[in-house]
Amino acid sequence: MNDPIIKTESLRFSYTNAEGESPVVLNGVDLQIEKGSFVAVLGHNGSGKSTLAKHMNAILLPSGGKVYVAGTDTADEEKLMEIRRTVGMVFQNPDNQIVANVVEEDVAFAPENLGVAPEEIRRRVDEALQAVGMYEYREHAPHLLSGGQKQRIAIAGVIAMEPQCIVLDEPTAMLDPVGRADVLRTIKQLNRTKGVTVVIITHHMDEAAQADRLVVMAKGKVVADGTPKEVFQNVDDLKAVGLTVPDTTELLWQLRQCGQDVPLDALSDEECARALYDLLNP
Ligand SMILES: Nc1ncnc2c1ncn2[C@@H]1O[C@H](COP(=O)(O)OP(=O)(O)OP(=O)(O)O)[C@@H](O)[C@H]1O
Ligand SMILES: [Mg+2]
Secondary structure (H helix, E strand, O other): OOOEEEEEEEEEEEOOOOOOOOOEEEEEEEEEEEOOOEEEEEEOOOOOHHHHHHHOOOOOOOOEEEEEEOOEEOOOHHHHHHHHHHEEEEOOOHHHHOOOOOHHHHHHHHHHHOOOOHHHHHHHHHHHHHHOOOHHHOOOOHHHOOHHHHHHHHHHHHHOOOOOEEEEEOOOOOOOHHHHHHHHHHHHHHHHHHOOEEEEEOOOHHHHOOOOEEEEEEOOEEEEEEOHHHHHOOHHHHHHOOOOOOHHHHHHHHHHHOOOOOOOOOOOHHHHHHHHHHHHOO
């Protein structure tokens, strides 16, 4: 395994609620995110995914255990800027992430705050907008763009900080299918061509299926971890923690329940079609 860009050790966390109670939200999470990898995090509502994500760039600090970003303990206050530069965050609602009235000013906002020199900002903004396919919109007003376009602007803003890792918390939840596909393609390309480590939290099984690795959370713990093919084959276990599986896996699983001999790991549409063809043409 390459060096981990993010490492959690026995991570525990509780929020204190209005009644002064502190229910445990993360209950011993040991996770290593390898540099350059593309990891999807799945889990039922309330399983602790967003809380885990916020530990990945020191928005939250552990109540117990440790989190390291590129080897730096996130509890080290003096390293906060360094940690934020290393790991960028993208959230669900693009409207809450737009800060300027012109696209290129919006993308320039974060690097300006980091004190990057003006000519270097120009280069980064152009490059980031090209990377998300929004360069021709650089002089547009962000609020007039579609949800998917706004989300790609938000991603460009994070890219302009040149982080080693981007953590996206349900970035496609508010988008239509076209916007979702555009955003996912953008993220995949960043990972494949620029080597940016990606951690994406999603409720969409088809998005999760495209990751190199899946981490499944339930009740503040990691309950499954492996390639999409490995994880999705455990259909009963996933259903037990309130998750569905991709349509391809569900279809094959149902056929197996009826006694048909089909492989459960035919995850892509093409593989699934081949498995059905083989079943019909023995
Ligand atoms: N700011 C907060 N104060 C108190 N409790 C919180 C806070 N944020 C989250 N929680 C609680 O922590 C638990 C985990 O929440 P978290 O947002 O991490 O889950 P999640 O897996 O991201 O869920 P979802 O799929 O709905 O986004 C939930 O029980 C939630 O109610
Ligand atoms: Mg969440």
